[in-house]
Amino acid sequence: MGIWILNGKLLDASGKETTGHVLVENGKIAAVTAGQEQPDTTGHEVIEAAGKLVSPGFIDMHVHLREPGFEHKETIASGTRSAARGGYTTIACMPNTKPVIDTVETVKLIQGKAENEGNGVKVLPYGCISRNQLGRELTDFEALKDAGVVAFTDDGVGVQSAQMMKDAMKRAAELGMPIVAHCEDETLVVGAPVSEGTFADKNGLKGIPNESEAIHVGRDILLAEATGVHYHVCHVSTEQSVRLIRLGKQIGVKVTAEVCPHHLLLSEEDIPGMDANWKMNPPLRSKRDVEAVIEALEDGTIDIIVTDHAPHSEEEKAKGMQLAPFGIVGFETAFPLLYTKFVATGKWSLGFLIERMTSKPAEVFGLESGRLQVGSDADLTLVDLETEKEVDPAAFLSKSRNTPFTGWKLKGWPVLTMVGGKIAWTETNE
Numbered sequence: 036m037g038i039w040i041l042n043g044k045l046l047d048a049s050g051k052e053t054t055g056h057v058l059v060e061n062g063k064i065a066a067v068t069a070g071q072e073q074p075d076t077t078g079h080e081v082i083e084a085a086g087k088l089v090s091p092g093f094i095d096m097h098v099h100l101r102e103p104g105f106e107h108k109e110t111i112a113s114g115t116r117s118a119a120r121g122g123y124t125t126i127a128c129m130p131n132t133k134p135v136i137d138t139v140e141t142v143k144l145i146q147g148k149a150e151n152e153g154n155g156v157k158v159l160p161y162g163c164i165s166r167n168q169l170g171r172e173l174t175d176f177e178a179l180k181d182a183g184v185v186a187f188t189d190d191g192v193g194v195q196s197a198q199m200m201k202d203a204m205k206r207a208a209e210l211g212m213p214i215v216a217h218c219e220d221e222t223l224v225v226g227a228p229v230s231e232g233t234f235a236d237k238n239g240l241k242g243i244p245n246e247s248e249a250i251h252v253g254r255d256i257l258l259a260e261a262t263g264v265h266y267h268v269c270h271v272s273t274e275q276s277v278r279l280i281r282l283g284k285q286i287g288v289k290v291t292a293e294v295c296p297h298h299l300l301l302s303e304e305d306i307p308g309m310d311a312n313w314k315m316n317p318p319l320r321s322k323r324d325v326e327a328v329i330e331a332l333e334d335g336t337i338d339i340i341v342t343d344h345a346p347h348s349e350e351e352k353a354k355g356m357q358l359a360p361f362g363i364v365g366f367e368t369a370f371p372l373l374y375t376k377f378v379a380t381g382k383w384s385l386g387f388l389i390e391r392m393t394s395k396p397a398e399v400f401g402l403e404s405g406r407l408q409v410g411s412d413a414d415l416t417l418v419d420l421e422t423e424k425e426v427d428p429a430a431f432l433s434k435s436r437n438t439p440f441t442g443w444k445l446k447g448w449p450v451l452t453m454v455g456g457k458i459a460w461t462e463t464n465e
Contacts (some may be wrong), residue, residue: 037065038456039076043084043417045069045407050386057089059413062456067409084417087450088385091393091407092124092414093370096400097190097269097293097341099362100126100158103144104133109346109434111148114366115156117433118344119460121366122416122449125157125404130168131191137163137174142182155459157404157414159185161215164203170194176206185400188215190269193251195221200255204262213265213400218251218276219316228356230318234303240356243318249275256283256290267399268292270343272317274327281336291399293341294328296372297363301325301439311352311359313439315345318361332391333383339396340388342369346435364433368426368440370418374447413456418449 037060045055047069056074058066068074095118101109109117111128118126128145130136136145142160149158162184166172168191176187187207194200194216207214224243229235231242252268256279259266268280271292283290303319313319331337345362352359370392377383397405404414426443428436450462 036079038080038082039074040082040084040089040415040417041073041076042086043089044086044420045089046386046389050384052385054086057407057415059415059453059456062413064407064409064411064413067407082451088418088420089407090122090389090416090418091405092416092452092454093122093392094125094396094402094405095123095342095344095366096127096339096396098126098128098344098366099131099346100128101346102132102148103141107348110152111145111158112152112154113432113434114344114346115149115153115158116460117364117366117431118156119154119452120432120449121368122370122418122452123156123366124414124416124452124454124459125159125402127159127161127185127400129190130161130163130188135163135168136160136184137166137168139178139182142179142184146183155454155457157454161186161188161190163187164189164194164214165199168192170196170199173199173203173206176210176212180210180212186213186215186267188217188269190215190217193217193219193221197254197258201258201262204258204264204266208262208264213267214259215267215269216251216255217269218248218255220247220250223247228314228318229306230303230320232303232321234306238309238356245273245275245320245324248273248317249279252276253279256280256288259283259290260286260288263289265289265291270295270298270317270341271328271331271337272298272320272324274324277327277331277336281331284336291338292336293339294332294337295341295343296365296369297439298328299325299332300372300376309356311354311356312363312437314356314359314361315343315363316361338399340369340373340391342366346433347437349436352437363437363439364431364435366433367431368438368445370449371445371447372440372443374420375445379446413453415453416449417451418447420447422446422448424448
């Protein structure tokens with residue numbers, strides 16, 4: 036017996052909206068039919084979409100699940116539940132856990148936890164570039180690749196040594212694997228909790244300069260050109276980084292990049308006070324930087340949207356802007372934020388947003404999911420584009436509540452998430 040999803044809003048190859056139906060059988064998409072005519076559903080389960088968007092499941096290539104080592108912030112169980120509620124069917128978890136993901140044993144631990152406790156969501160671990168993320172000795176790339184990591188990164192810290200990064204790129208290129216970089220020159224950021232700018236000046240805080248990110252972006256693009264590796268830039272936030280990535284693409288370097296919703300929606304001028312729920316790394320930048328990353332996403336300089344879901348406990352965030360850890364949660368608000376602020380206002384098409392959250396990340400990282408077509412895995416998300424709700428952190432399925440978007444009124448809320456033909460989360464079962 037299969038499942039018919041009836042009367043959904045579908046996007047055709049050109050991005051045009053149409054009414055249609057999707058048949059799921061044996062974990063795959065078996066049929067996609069457009070038009071009002073109802074298919075024969077005899078012998079099948081039926082899900083009535085009633086005009087809700089039927090999208091490929093969202094893909095998030097930058098998340099922090101915190102397990103092992105920081106289970107008070109998040110676990111694989113709570114993180115994947117939160118992801119499923121946000122419409123995500125595939126997520127890639129960063130290696131800054133404790134222990135870090137620098138051995139086959141830790142990769143296997145995460146894979147086992149994800150299989151048993153991951154709410155059906157596909158969890159792709161990253162492997163560390165350097166042992167213990169110290170930037171001194173490369174990990175065993177071959178063994179980590181064989182264990183199933185999706186790419187190599189030391190996200191959480193930047194690789195400070197150019198020689199170490201070049202060696203990593205050479206080895207990754209030989210294996211046909213991407214290097215994913217958190218770009219940050221540590222000599223420029225020590226003790227700084229926010230970006231350089233008016234907020235830092237007003238509150239007597241040391242600021243993180245734009246060049247702290249861009250210096251590594253420029254360095255690494257040159258190294259990627261020399262080594263031929265696929266180089267992917269994490270959470271781009273500055274105008275300078277955008278210019279360098281654009282130039283890298285123009286000269287043929289295999290460089291891709293990502294951006295987070297908060298860097299598309301907020302600037303340092305929006306920070307209301309010393310509330311650490313507005314503290315993230317990279318920090319909120321100037322309005323000019325926000326305009327630059329929006330333009331870069333629109334013209335393809337930045338390829339994909341990620342959340343950088345970074346949960347922290349209320350006690351940790353209560354330490355204030357200077358002492359609290361960097362990061363905000365992102366799974367459960369990402370699509371509604373972007374739909375409301377960019378699609379519902381007419382700035383973006385719905386197809387553009389869906390592409391940057393589904394098929395484009397699949398293309399960048401060589402994944403088989405992310406497409407609503409016959410033969411693909413039945414990883415699907417149903418979204419209510421009409422109902423408006425407020426962001427309520429108390430209702431999050433994540434263990435953490437650290438968000439600057441409390442109280443925002445948004446549309447575009449997922450109501451059902453399916454992975455491999457099985458329902459991972461549905462609004463009606465909460």
